[in-house]
Amino acid sequence: MSSLNFDPLQLSIIVSALLVLVTGIYCLIYSRNIIRMIIAIEVMMKAVTLLLAFSGWLMGRIDLVQSFIITMIVIEVVVAVVAAGIALSVYRHNDTLDIDQLDELKG
Amino acid sequence: MNLPILLLLLGLMVVAAVAAVMIRSLLKSAIALAALSIVLAITLFFLGAPLAALFELSVCAGLITVIFISAISLTGNKPKEEEEEKIRERRARFLKLPIFLLIIGVFVSLAWIANGINISGISDPAAPTFQTFKNLFWNMRQVDILGQVIVILAGAFAVVVLFKERDQA
């Protein structure tokens, strides 16, 4: 059989990364909890990490991608810290984590 | 690389991600996120990026989970107080997600197979093989290292500004 002209490995990795990404965006739209939105962001970053690693592996340049991932993780942590800090401060103000309470700014 | 193992790992990843989003308890969500990180770390290891896997494991699965859990405990997780109706409504909102994901996954896979898409990758004749991780990271990517330094500084200032209890100016 004239081998499948697609690589199941590529397919599976890209599709699963896409699914994880979509999960994150879905959660950003439908979640009402601030902390869960931050979790959704983290979930999206995981998908991106997978994609990055995959790209390096595909090109045989995994070392380059390793350095990318390390930098990325550092940034990810800082963003998570900032987000958590903001969530905490919001909680202190509103006594709730409901995102729907954050709608003073509009129009 | 072993395709079945990879498929298993990827499946686990998707499940963990959906779980992190769907589980009602925030604490369990955070733990699901940690699980997602762990699975990702294993995948990275299999893809030949052990250092990145190590980082993922220690920082994402460890540090970020700690941050989340402390944030959750500081804000007080009050699932019990949620009314029955709210819970049902929430379930209705999130139950669509797996179906949605299934449709997307199947559709994209079919489209991929039907079009015979293949990322051939560019075989760069001048692709240097002598590049070691050390050389790459410390010499070639020193701009990124500078970025890391700055972003960590920013993180420190974030802690100073945002986590201070008493400040209602």
Place this chain on the structure above:
Amino acid sequence: MNGLGFNTFIYLVIIPALAGIVILFLPKKERLIKSLLVFAATLFNLITAIRLFGLEETWHTKWGGLSNFGIDFALRTDRLSMFILLAVGAMAFLVAFYSFAFLRDKDYGKGFYFYYLITIAFVNGAVLANNLVLMLFFWEGLLVTLFGMLLLKGRHKYPTAVKALTLVGVSDLALMLGVGVTGFAAGTLMMDKITAIPVEGIAVLGFVMMMLGAIGKAGSMPFHSWIPDAADDAPLPFMAILPGALEKLLGIYLLVRICLPGTGLYEFLPHTPVSTVVMAIGALTIIFAVAMALIQKDFKRLLSYHAISQVGYMVLGIGTALPIGIVGGLFHMVNNAIYKSCLFLSAGAVERQTGTTDLKKISGLGAFMPVTMICFLVAALSISGFPPFNGFFSKELVFDAAMESGIIFYIAALLGAFMTAASFLKLGHAAFFGKPQLPEDKKVKEAPAAMLVPMIILAAACILFGVWNSLPLGQLIQPVLGDAMAGHNYAGWPHTPLLVIISIIVLILAIANHFFGVKRTGKGLGAVDHIHYAPGLHFIYNRAEERWFDPYEILMVISKFFAWIAYGIDRAIDWIYNGFFVWVANSVSKGLKEFNTGKQSQYVIWAVSGLLIVIFVFAVLVK
């Protein structure tokens, strides 16, 4: 090179303009400094013009290296423009000198000096410009200063200013169109590169439009009717310098620039339809304006109609396209600038000393203002064409050319000469001779020296240019034509004795007519009443006085009709813009505002839909 850098002539534009701007910032009280500044600037202008004389140069710069669409800042002098510059410089200097005295107790002195200097700068610029668009720029700038000067006496002069703006603006618009067509027909906007475009096809439009622009600036029909109104409403030095001298110089400069045989912009030949059209305009201008001048009862108004009618002679002369006609036209232009300014200045002296220019109120001033009277007489004899004053010689040249081009034009010119002489006999008689009628006239004194000196100089120039007419003709005017002269020399006594005899007969007839009229009515002012109130003519005169024949008024009636129609359309469009669009914009904006609920999920949804849009764009492009 006269020891000057060849781009010195840019100073002719810069120095007066700078001086004008400085004056604008000087306090109102500093009369002396302002006068000195004006004096220095105009003197500099005159000296530079003299030193530039005989220098034929072209100066050319690109606008800062960026692409410039062929509109370079290019200046040049040639024989024509250096002659005009000299005339401009001299007239500007004399009138400036005169206005120091005239404007001493007027509160609009500052504004006048500002506009005056800017006007000089622009006139110089327009004459120097080698690029048609650059010339147009200066030309249009003059429109602004004209408007400003007419408003100097206050807001209530607005109608006159608007009238002038409209009429001159229309002619400038024609010029603009003409410049465009000329540039298109010639393929370049540089005047020294354009020679003798054949007047055919689209070039006919270009020629006619540029010609209209030129004669419109000179004040010929049908762009003339603001000048008599301005005589009532504008400061007198303005009349002396702008309609009296500079505008004629500039307008005729352009007309000659267009029509000059051999080197002009267009190929303009005798006995062609275009030539006939130009001559007809000239002839009509003479007849109409002089006929109106005949019956005026106001010193300034009478002069202002002559300011129009004299243009007719120049246009007629140049319109013949014969060398003798062009020489005559140019000579007449110089002469006109001299004696018309002199006349206006004497009118100014009379106005300043008596407080009025109404001929019914003044008479017998000659006894009190002898110098003014003598200057007036010299200029009046000159304009009427009495030998040996300068007007005689230039008119003879024009007569000669008109005779050669068609007897009808000659008769028109002759008729004009008759009426000119008659009207000045009347004017002189009424104002300076006879018995002083009103008691206050007895207290009148001679004008101050600062006003007399320019008048005396101008009057002397009238005599000089008449007696020694080979000076202006040989040195200034005939070189302009260059090869086209074909060896002729028109200096000295007129070459056609028959025409001279006819002219003198006409003058004698005018004198006879005057005495007939004076005898009939018993006073100088009534010398032409028998023409004014002749059957038939009376009716036409009345209508003319009621401005039935004023092209501006006709234009206004037509435009009122159009305005009435346009108003309705405009209201509808206005509603669409001011009502409908605003309503739509406001309601859309309001809708957008309400649509934004401030919910985070909404923002995410927008972003996702934006992502879909981007995907869609890419998908369309891939297809």
Place this chain on the structure above:
Amino acid sequence: MDNLLLIITGSWIALPLLVILICNLLDKKTGKSWALPAAIVVSIGQMITTGLGLLQLGLTKSGFINFTIFWNVNDFEEIARSAWASAFFSVDTLSLVVMFAIGMVSLISVLTAKKMNPDKALNFTNLLMVLIMGMNGLAMVADLFSLYVFLEITGVASFILIALYKDKKGLEGSFKYLIMSAMASAMILAGIAIMNAVTGGVTFSHISGLFASGSSLHTFHAISLVLLVAGIAIKAGLAPFHGWLPDAYESAPASVSVLLGGIVTKMAGVYAILRLAQDVFINAKGFNYSLLLLATVSIVYGAVAALKQKDFKRILAYSSISQIGYIVLGAVCGSPLGFIGAMLHFFNHATFKSTLFVNSAALESQVKTRNIEEMGGLAKQMPLTGTSSVLALLSTAGIPPLAGFWSKLLIIIAVWQTGHSLIAGIAVFASVFTLAYFLMIQRKVFYGPAEEKFAGVREVKGGLAVSQVMLSVITVVMGIIFPLVLLFFQTRGMI
């Protein structure tokens, strides 16, 4: 010369770092009192060094300078061989112009922050320094991944700055920005990953080589571009990705909104688009066309939405969306003229939008409100604020001879010339709306009927007044000497 160059290039990162160290390692009291003056020194220093850098570029006619930051990689062969991987800094005229703008807006922001209490002032300065480093890095990077890194730094610093006072609105705006920005980061990073997968490298030179060769695009090239465009559009606040932008601008403290509106979001989004369109995705049709569409939508949306706003800063925010549209339009229309116009509009926008935000700060400090409905006739009491805002708004609307006119003119001409006459028409038409809502501001705030309760209002003094004067002068002077600036850049081969 080389040493001078080293000092100049080094100072863009080292100077802010030094200030952070000094202010935090000294004892607390000195650190706090030194913080703002030190920030002023850094901003002015940046303006001077970028000016020197521009001169250097002009003198050597070299076009760009490459350099590394910690240790020099002297083995240039190695750099050449690993063009796909090596990250270094590179400055050209665009970088220097935007870095000058960074210095300028930072200076204005610090001047606006003068009244802050010392505790906040230290935090503010620290974060401002991080922000400056992030934006400078952004201006100098030469590969996609570093671009992402510095985007994040800029973003993180601005989240914290918006929430600096931890008031309810500030937290809300900050959180909204954070979520959208994180989403954008994920998209950009996914785009980079896919780009890396299909081209095998992330440096600008590597990718642009592939795009410039004109080979047909892989599906995944397109997917990568889609993700990059969407991500950067979120960062830039192009409609319909703009949701967070008005909220963040409105809720930020006065001095921070000067920063945000003047430079930060432009650096994060618009500069990235400028850089990518110019140096990386050359002739990438999808990239250009999708951004053209988004830019046009933004121009119209921003102008229309601003009409009915009540909050001064919110109007400015919507106007920003509109102006961002113009810059992006110039950047992606595909002609060099448009790029020049976009670069200079970037600078002009930094000037006039900062002016307007300073005006807003001045009004807020004197009148204690930002609601334009409540104000009226303030031009009499606050002539400086009124005049500078008039100048800034005329520049925004593109009235000659102010600076904004020229750059907008260049952009519209370029868009017209490249055949997008409909878009050019829309852009001109939207200018009318710009004028409309700004006239509305003027009428309601400065020139309308005077409200009696504001009789005691006084003109601002100190930092606010200085910055208003300074920015107005720049707007006017830039407008007058604009052709000369253009000429200088042109003759020196810098654009």
